[in-house]
Amino acid sequence: MDHQELVALDHQYVMQTYGRFDVDIDHGQGATLYDLAGKKYIDFSSGIGVNSIGYGNQKWAEAITQQAMKLGHSSNLFYSQPYAQLARKLCERSGMAAAFFGNSGAEANEGMIKLARKYSYDKYGKGRGTILTLRNSFHGRTITTLTATGQDVFHNYFFPFTDGFRYAQAGSMDAIQEVAGHDVCAVMLELVQGEGGVLPMDPAYIHDLAVLCAERDWLLLVDEVQTGIGRTGTLFAFQQYGIIPDAVSFAKGVAGGLPMGGVLANERCRDILGPGSHASTFGGNPICAAAAGVVLDTLDEDTLVQVTEKGSYIRTRIEQMGLSSLGTTRGLGLMIGVEVKGEESNKELAARLIRNGLLVLTAGKALRLLPPLTISMEEIDQGLAILKETLV
Ligand SMILES: *Cc1c(COP(=O)(O)O)cnc(C)c1O
Secondary structure, X not given: OOHHHHHHHHHHHOOOOOOOOOOOOOEXXXXXXXXXXXXXXXXXXXXXHOOOOOEOOHHHHHHHHHHHHHOOOOOOOOOOHHHHHHHHXXXXXXXXXXXXXXXXXXXXXXXXXXXXXXXXXXXXXXXXXXXXXXXXXXXXXXXXXXXXXXXXXXXXXXXXXXXXXXXXXXXXXXXXXHHOOOOEEEEEEOOEEOOOOOEEOOHHHHHHHHHHHHHHOOEEEEEOOOOOOOOOOOOOOHHHHOOOOOEEEEOOOOOEOEOOEEEEEOHHHOOOOOOOOOOOOOOOOHHHHHHHHHHHHHOOHHHHHHHHHHHHHHHHXXXXXXXXXXXXXXXXXXXEEEEEOOOOOXXXXXXXXXXXXXXXXXXXXXXXXXXXXXXXXXXHHHHHHHHHHHHO
């Protein structure tokens, strides 16, 4: 099958929910991808933050293969080793107490929302189910996580949306106080807003927010679907903010390309979702859990230090290029936003870069770079060279 045949097949049989670039991806190695015709692409996108350890990782493929031969699925009615061992790894490295596994970011956030509402219900009864989220946030595509998302463009078509969310401008404690009330049980936020434009939160604001949450007995829920699993240079971004969330969601990068997501709860919240209160048929699937085990082992302390170093290298190099279409950079680790200036939009710039062999993302009005965390310096330099030649 060639590219045109594949595009025709997609258009005939697949719901056209995605505005795809006119590019197909066939296979990859490291942080380098190839299309059906054999054209090469350097990947600064990781399948939207998913392929955390790149493509063609031998240990990852072997762990998946071995687990598939042994047991592909068993249901959560029975104990099995892979999810339990994964939960231990996640808890030991994050300082959290217990994990729940699902299959995606939105599902993870749904679990976190349910946890917060049940915490409050158990303690105070009905009427305290409101969750405060931030303007410009992104929390997912289910009806409830769309409602949680603090961007009006997402609150369309699918009425009625779920009740119980109010929004505050990020960075301002006054804005939080304005929407606070006796009906609130939690605050949910991203520490670096991803889809919103790669916007890191001010540590002083996060500190003040954590103090307020403790005073009001609101749970502090951190959506680390994009920032988690090493993306920002620590296993979770909250570890750089000096806070201990009540619950943290994760997904995208955790299994290196297989679908998995989940929630980690701290000691006081570990038992809120008791037997019968929450479940997921595929959650903690043995193959996905085996893959995630390899991802976590690969992202050891040395590798995480390199995530920070590679991130600063990329940002410095881009700023030094002095390109007329790009401005300053921002972000944490290998989660990088680049300001777009000049005539062309971020989408137009991304389309040109992709045509020239560098896969990049957009977010808000910025270009967004999320390379695999294991990308080599050679691949980084090849990608930066394409950026420079394309955008001059
Ligand atoms: C991608 C993302 C989600 C949604 O994840 P899905 O796996 O697409 O459901 C939620 N929150 C954040 C911060 C994300 O970046």
